[in-house]
Amino acid sequence: MTVRTNRGERRPSGPPGPPDPAVGTPEQFVADFFASFTRDVLGEEDVETVHDRYHTEDVVEVVDGNRLDRDRLVAHLRPVRRNLGDFSFDVHEAVRSGNRVAARFTVHGVVRGNPIDTEIAMFGEFTEDGRLRRSHQFTRTLTAAQD
Template identity: 55%
Template sequence: MTARETTDARRFVAEFFTSFTREVTADDGDPGPVVDRYYTPDIVQTADGIRIDRARLVAHIRPVRKNLSDFAFEVHEALRDGDRIAARFTIHATDRRGRCTGTEVHLFGELAPDGRIRRTHQLSRTVRTPGTDGDGTPAEEAGEEGDGS
C-alpha cells in the first residue's frame, strides 16, 4: 500500500464520520434519511460485542443529539482495499455540560460500491482526554475543587 493510499484512507474515515456526525446532529428531525446516506439499509455494526442494525443505529442517535456539544475525529491509522476498510481513530467529544471524553475505536468494515458502510466490527475503549482531570472535567475546574493544586 502506498503512502497516498494510506492518506486517502485516513481522509475517507475522517470525512465520513465527521460529515455523518455533523449532519445527524444538525437538527431534531428524523435521522433516518441521514443514516441512509451513509449506511446501507442492511447495516450491521457489531460494537464491543453488541449487534446494531439500522433501527438501533437510528435510536442511538437520539441521545447523542441531545447531549453532544462538540466533537472531532482523530484518525491514527487507516487502510482501504477495495470494499474493505480498517481504521484506528479517537473520537473526542464534549457534552452540553462541558465534560470531555475520548474513545479510541478499532474498526474493520465493508463498504458498498457507493461508499456507504455495510458492515463493521468495532472495539472501543475510553482514553484520557488531554486537558481534563481524567473524568472528563476540564482541568481548570478540577483545580477549583481542591485537587491539591
Template identity: 45%
Template sequence: MDLREYLARYPHDVAFGEEDPEAVFDRYHAPGFVLYNDGVVLDRERLLAHVRPARKRAVSVHTEIHDALIAGDRVAARYTLTAVMRRGDSITTEIFLFGELAQDGRLQRLDQLTRAA
C-alpha cells in the same frame, strides 16, 4: 467512499446536522447495515435510537483520524472520537474499526473495538 470524510463528518452530521438522522444514516450505510461494537450487535434502528438522546446531551463532537485504509470492499481505521457534553465533561474514545462496503460504496458492516482514551 471516502473513509476519512465519513469518520469526520458522519458523527457531526448525525448528531448536530439539520437533516433527520435517518437521512444522514442512509446516505452512508447500505440497507441491512450492521455494526458489531465491542460484541454488541447494533442495526439501523438501535443506532438511530442511540443518536436521539445524544443530540440532547452533547454539544460537540470531534474526530482525530490516526489511520484509515480502503482496499477493495474492505475498510479499516483507527481514530479517536471526543464528545463534549452539555454539563461540560468530555467523553473520549479510541476506536478500531474494520468493515465491508456494499456494491454501491456505502458501508454494509462494521466491527469496532473501543476503549476509553
C-alpha cells in the same frame, strides 16, 4: 490526520452524504465519513434520513460485542443529537482493500459539557457510493464524561 469541527459549524457546500471511498487516502475517507455523518446527525434533518444516507438498509455494526442493526443505530442517534457538543476525530492509521477499510482513530467529544475521548479500532465494509454496510468496532474510553 485530524478533523476538527464543532456543533455550530455548517456543513461544507456540496451534496450531503458520505465521501467517495475511491478518492483520496483511506485516512481521509475515514475522517471525512465520520465527520460529515456526525455533522449531519447534529443538524436539523430527521435522524433516520441521515442514517440511511450513510448506511445500507441491511447495515450491521458490532461494537464491543453488541450487535446493532438499523433500528438500534437510529435509536442511538437521538441521544447523540441531544447530548453531543463539539467533536473531532484523529485518524491514526487506515488501510483500504477494495470495499473494506480497517482504521484506528480517536473520537474527541463534549457530552453534556464534559469531555470524552474514545479510541476505536474499526473493520468496515463500504458500498461503492461510500455507505457503511458492515463494521466491527472495538472501543476503549480514554477519558470519560462526568455526570
